[in-house]
Amino acid sequence: MAKRTDRGLENREIVLDILMEVLERGSFVHMVLNQALDKYQYLDKADRAFITRLTEGTLEYLIQIDAIINQYSKTKTQKMKPVIRNLLRLSVYQILYMDRVPDSAVCNEAVKLAAKRRFEGLKGFVNGVLRTIAREKGTIAFSEPWLELSLPQWMYEMWERQYGAGTATAMGKAFLKDKKTTVRCNLQALSRELPGISPEEAWERTAESLREQGVEAAPLGDGLFNLSGYDRLEELSAFARGWIQVQDASSAMVGRLAAPKRGDYVIDVCAAPGGKSLHIADLLDGTGMVEARDLTFQKAELIEENIRRCGFENIRAVVMDALWEDEESVEKADLLIADLPCSGLGILGKKPDIKQNMTQEKMKELADLQRQILSVVWRYVKPGGRLIYSTCTVDSMENEENARWFAGNFPFEPVDLRPALEPRFPVESLKEGWIQFLPGIHPMDGFFISVFTRKNA
Incomplete structure (x- = not known):
């Protein structure tokens, strides 16, 4: 004792x-x-x-x-x-x-x-x-809802103005619930070991591998699982072999809405640790190339570690500042992913220290940084190509306001998302080319995704 x-x-x-x-x-x-x-x-x-x-x-x-x-x-x-x-x-x-x-x-x-x-x-x-x-x-007892939810007062009141008290409360409660780890299957990695395997067979084989190691793997559909009951992710065979990649269901929506075509050249301008880049490389089924860029060697190494573990050959990590204009990339990308630095308010349940560190002033600075980056990287998209702007926040200033600003100032038009997301997510914004996922309302992290096509003219 x-x-x-x-x-x-x-x-x-x-x-x-x-x-x-x-x-x-x-x-x-x-x-x-x-x-x-x-x-x-x-x-x-x-x-x-x-x-x-x-x-x-x-x-x-x-x-x-x-x-x-x-x-x-x-x-x-x-x-x-x-x-x-x-x-x-x-x-x-x-x-x-x-x-x-x-x-x-x-x-x-x-x-x-x-x-x-x-x-x-x-x-x-x-x-x-x-x-x-x-x-x-x-x-x-607590007389104020923000105290009951352990949220900064300004944050709760901002959500209350934007979404209403009911949704603000639902988000706050969702952030306090136990979090499971969400992973996505890498079909390329399984196909390399098990040639000819179908997606459904790959998902089942992955689930079997996890359960054999005592991990509870609850399927979410489309090759996504919620994991619980494990100690260290690195000790799981499915992770070590590159069969799975940590990625939330909301983040995985980026790859699905990007809808890459075989042979596409893709640029991800703020890619670390590489989850979205790897997903798109996987969807390309070994074809094309994904250039996963980020600001520092440390971030590029995080991407490289995941590339090596998964064994993908159609993706590379590059150190590059997204604010620096890369003339060699102008009109080269069939698809550009701009998942940009943000306030992170959609993932408070996973990174609770954001509550202490984020301020409204910092959010304004981040919204401005997002516009600066978009003002540079749009030129890399081919006429007719797609640009995805996304964040892991639930702040309208960083999300729909910036999406509307982008559509109004650059030669891009929003893509109607209703064919891709209805009837599962029947929201009005789909026809404007964007969707806001909200914790407590949707079964995933808070996340914003907008999709644009570059005009041919």
């Missing part, structure tokens, strides 16, 4: 270090968490799952947690020592949302960790705040 308790303290200390890196130094949670899980590979599956849930849960509910701490502490979170405020945060999450560990054990472990981090003088403070919250947690 003592060993289990010591392990619990170590796990909480790992989470504390992750939160310090993310909340005090501004690092990205998915990167810091992955690095920690790689570093502590010796931990068993249950410990790694605990670390993941406690980290992500604390960040998901951070706004709500801080409001609760501030209600029961005379010293407000922003005035506390960084170690103490993050120790309280991860402990409050356990008290409110994790049932397996008794509240008394959570309080005791927090006191031990405060002492271990040389805050002996604050042990009583930590203990008092946590035990009061544990005692009164049944009476805690």
Whole structure:
């Protein structure tokens, strides 16, 4: 039992270090968490799952947690020592949302960790705040919907204006639900090992491989699966062999709506880590070429890693700034993918630190950057070719407003998406060439896709 308790303290200390890196130094949670899980590979599956849930849960509910701490502490979170405020945060999450560990054990472990981090003088403070919250947690209530959903007030009110209170609430609730990993089958990779295999057979063979390793693989259709019950993705045979690629159902819509033709030359101007580029290369069935570009060598290497793992030969990674005009690419692309840097508000459930880092000012800057990039890259599209503009956000300024601006200022016309998406998604915007997917309304991440054809004149 003592060993289990010591392990619990170590796990909480790992989470504390992750939160310090993310909340005090501004690092990205998915990167810091992955690095920690790689570093502590010796931990068993249950410990790694605990670390993941406690980290992500604390960040998901951070706004709500801080409001609760501030209600029961005379010293407000922003005035506390960084170690103490993050120790309280991860402990409050356990008290409110994790049932397996008794509240008394959570309080005791927090006191031990405060002492271990040389805050002996604050042990009583930590203990008092946590035990009061544990005692009164049944009476805690929130008068504001944004607090109930643990969203920044400005963000909830923006969605309320754009979509209405019902949809804003549905999105907030969706972001707080457990997230499964969505993967897409790479038919080229399976065909290389199993020549002549049909798409349906490939999907079934992939599901069998995953289940053989104890992974629950729930089919979503069109070769997509929701995965759960695995520890490290890299340990799955289907992943190592390139049979699957992590990609949400909304992101996979880009390839389907792009509808590449055999032999097409495709440019993806902001491609890392390469999910959409690989999907289009897969749809090209070994023909044509996809040039997956991104700004830095590090991002290009991420794409290269996926290319090597999947074994595709009709895709290459290139380091290139999308704002730099590449004269050699003018009117060369049959298809151009512009999945551009955005506020990421559609994937808050997967990257909850965006809630703390994003501001309305940054969103305006990103919307302007998107226009700058589109003003450069449109020239790469052949007359009659297609351009896809997409983002992983749910902000109208970055999405439909920019799509309408693009259609009004460049020689492109929107593609009617009704034949491709009706009756599954019967929305008015399809005839204008765009669709906005909303978490809680659609069974996928928040995502925006618009499709244009370059005029021949």
